[in-house]
Amino acid sequence: MSSPKTALVTGGAGFIGSHLVDRLLSLGYRVAVVDDLSTGRLRNLNPAAVLYLADISQTSIHGVLQQERPSLVFHLAAQISVSYSTRDPIRDAECNVLGALRLLEAARACGVSKVIYSSTGGVLYGEPEVIPCPETHPIAPLSPYATSKYLFEQYLMMYRRLHGLNYTILRYGNVYGPRQDPHGEAGVVAIFTQAMLEDKETHIFGDGDQEKDFVYVGDVVDANIRAIDRGDGDVFNIGTGSGTTVNRVFDLLKGLTGYPHSAQYGPPRAGDVYRISLECSKARRQLGWTPQTKVEEGLRHTVEYFRNHCDATLQN
Numbered sequence: 001m002s003s004p005k006t007a008l009v010t011g012g013a014g015f016i017g018s019h020l021v022d023r024l025l026s027l028g029y030r031v032a033v034v035d036d037l038s039t040g041r042l043r044n045l046n047p048a049a050v051l052y053l054a055d056i057s058q059t060s061i062h063g064v065l066q067q068e069r070p071s072l073v074f075h076l077a078a079q080i081s082v083s084y085s086t087r088d089p090i091r092d093a094e095c096n097v098l099g100a101l102r103l104l105e106a107a108r109a110c111g112v113s114k115v116i117y118s119s120t121g122g123v124l125y126g127e128p129e130v131i132p133c134p135e136t137h138p139i140a141p142l143s144p145y146a147t148s149k150y151l152f153e154q155y156l157m158m159y160r161r162l163h164g165l166n167y168t169i170l171r172y173g174n175v176y177g178p179r180q181d182p183h184g185e186a187g188v189v190a191i192f193t194q195a196m197l198e199d200k201e202t203h204i205f206g207d208g209d210q211e212k213d214f215v216y217v218g219d220v221v222d223a224n225i226r227a228i229d230r231g232d233g234d235v236f237n238i239g240t241g242s243g244t245t246v247n248r249v250f251d252l253l254k255g256l257t258g259y260p261h262s263a264q265y266g267p268p269r270a271g272d273v274y275r276i277s278l279e280c281s282k283a284r285r286q287l288g289w290t291p292q293t294k295v296e297e298g299l300r301h302t303v304e305y306f307r308n309h310c311d312a313t314l315q316n
């Protein structure tokens with residue numbers, strides 16, 4: 001019997017990464033994870049995965065790839081906060097550009113056959129001129145985070161031209177679901193859910209009518225799996241194609257949790273996009289991917305998870 005293929009998942013202890021690790025293991029992959037646990041949590045990580053506790057911006061990443069010789073790299077490790085990136089654009093780029101580039105160099109040197117990159121569709125296009133917004137829309141980042149995520153897309157494209165290293169880029173909408181960090185600055189669903197279950201104040205930045213494309217984490221994992229042998233050298237929006245306002249998400253969660261209070265409204269945050277949804281017909285045609293989870297159903301799963309893991313999410 002041949003030995004299982006190895007997949008390396010950077011950011012595998014994080015929200016999306018940990019679900020991806022579970023799926024890869026269930027498909028029979030040997031899974032290695034590189035994570036510095038800056039926002040990821042050990043409790044998220046499947047114990048069947050091998051964890052390298054390391055920062056991708058350090059040279060040690062090369063040794064990990066030499067040791068593991070993965071055929072696939074799923075790159076998810078990132079500084080993910082838009083507002084943090086506006087406060088510290090240098091640290092953002094150190095992780096999202098330089099760290100990612102170190103990984104890419106190691107991948108090239110160690111014969112990786114494909115890199116599947118978790119990029120963003122939610123903030124890359126700026127305020128889109130067309131909704132739902134296709135992949136061909138002009139790129140107009142409004143934050144250092146959006147810029148750094150896009151720069152790495154460009155590195156991937158160049159490495160394919162220069163070195164023949166294959167890739168697929170997946171540009172997500174607003175991903176939500178179980179295991180999302182309710183203590184971070186991103187992830188409105190997790191933040192609202194946790195606050196509502198603890199009967200704490202909830203805050204909406206801006207008027208709440210801003211519209212985002214909320215896509216369930218299970219659907220995002222599915223897109224990654226489909227990209228293993230499809231979508232070579234290409235870029236795909238991964239969303240639902242329709243927007244949901246933050247006020248609507250608030251109301252749905254209020255109903256699901258029985259939260260009795262109204263939200264507190266504050267000023268909008270710098271770098272936020274007001275209205276976006278992603279046109280995803282390319283992913284349907286070329287990856288055979290369509291989102292399966294309606295927002296009401298996804299929110300229900302999320303609330304159920306937070307109810308059952310309340311103690312764990314309270315620990316930081």
Ligand SMILES: NC(=O)c1ccc[n+]([C@@H]2O[C@H](COP(=O)([O-])OP(=O)(O)OC[C@H]3O[C@@H](n4cnc5c(N)ncnc54)[C@H](O)[C@@H]3O)[C@@H](O)[C@H]2O)c1
Pocket residue numbers: 010011012013014015016017034035036037038039040041054055056057075076077078079080095099118119120121122149171172173174175176181
């Ligand atoms: N959640 C979303 O809505 C969304 C939307 C678009 C794109 N993305 C992208 O998806 C990826 C995963 O995001 P997430 O929501 O799961 O976030 P997350 O914070 O839960 O996961 C990121 C993981 O990377 C790790 N990490 C961060 N910096 C690192 C470093 N320098 N070295 C090693 N590990 C490091 C963290 O500890 C964490 O486990 C990111 O690349 C993000 O840009 C997420």
